[in-house]
Amino acid sequence: MNSAAIKVLVDAELDPQLQSIGYKILNKERINFDEGVALFEKASLSYVGALANWVREEKHGNKTYFNRNFHIEPTNVCVFSCAFCSYSRLYSNREEGWELSIDQMMHIVKSYDGKPVTEVHIVGGVHPKMNMEFFLELLRTIKAHRPALHIKAFTPVELDYMFKKAKVSVAEGMRLAHEAGLDSLPGGGAEIFHPDIRKQICDDKVDAVGWLNIHETAHQLGMHSNATLLYGHIESFSHRIDHMERLRSLQDKTGGFNTFIPLKFRNQDNDMSHIKESTIVEDMKMYAVSRIYMDNFPHIKAYWPMLGRKNAQLTLSFGVNDIDGTIDDSTKIYAMAGSEEQTPTMSTADLVRLIKQVKRQPVERGTLYNEIRDYSLVDATGLELDSQTN
């Protein structure tokens, strides 16, 4: 929808508050806390969706980014017990857990030798015996083997635990990790920052202040990072906006965040299985409000292994301009939580096709959104050839 058409839509809105929010968005003014909540509570999906799509097109046109990455999950053994987690196993239940050695992880890294991946994403449980020195050694070994591979690794949950155990400050720990090869931080571990919810779903791990401090420290070192929000469980709309507000404020200060990633709560095999999952309408509204509220975040990402590829495709009309990457089947966290994507793997050809089907422009990016290749003019034969190299 172009600017003239969207103005007609806003002019026709009957609710005065929603209409004034619409004008603010069209004037590129920031909406406030109450207005964010009002969008969730009162706006129709078509209204909020059209506004979010307009914002997305103003920022990125039709461009839809993806990258070529692979995941390593060092362990699913975890000292914490988040109620929503279907993936972790306690140290006392290690027969159901895995723990990879550096050699085993390097075997995964080496299996991508000669392939055009640009990023490795490393996140896992918090294993009581895998310490900071182990992870620094892992970073150094990967960098020595493939210096150009971008290492996006470790959430503040893992980092906070390893720093405390190693008795180093956050500033010192982050400096050492960066020096060893850590290039950026993924967005995990954020969940819902508000203590009323956090204490019910993940009481024992790093709190909001600790999470934000680790990202701020990374930004001060010149590193970039992502941020997530786990939605669709016991949180209210105000809790979601509170979470986004805290991230938006830090972003005003540092400018270090690249991408905001709303994560849909999946309810299989965890302590919150009694909670019904959000509907597709609620999902699309979450993405749309995120695009509008997070005005200083350049990108909004839908993580397709968790949403499913068809729903991820739909988000591209509700504010999303990134659908992550080609990931392979080593990603277990969502399969174990009930995602329809039991073996999440998509080739570049699949991703490009998915983006083109909704008339968007597929662009391969690096982790920091440097554009690697525009696929809009690549024909089907080219795509198939490409997929063989992936």
Ligand code: V47
């Ligand atoms: O923090 C765990 C979530 C996150 C469930 O930065 C669940 O590029 C839904 O953060 N239902 C880890 N979600 C994954 C993550 C991520 C993924 C992809 C890309 C990036 C990035 C980051 O997974 C955890 C938690 O919020 N999670 N269990 C569940 N049952």
Ligand code: SF4
């Ligand atoms: Fe551990 Fe992360 Fe699962 Fe929480 S979400 S139990 S920190 S693996």
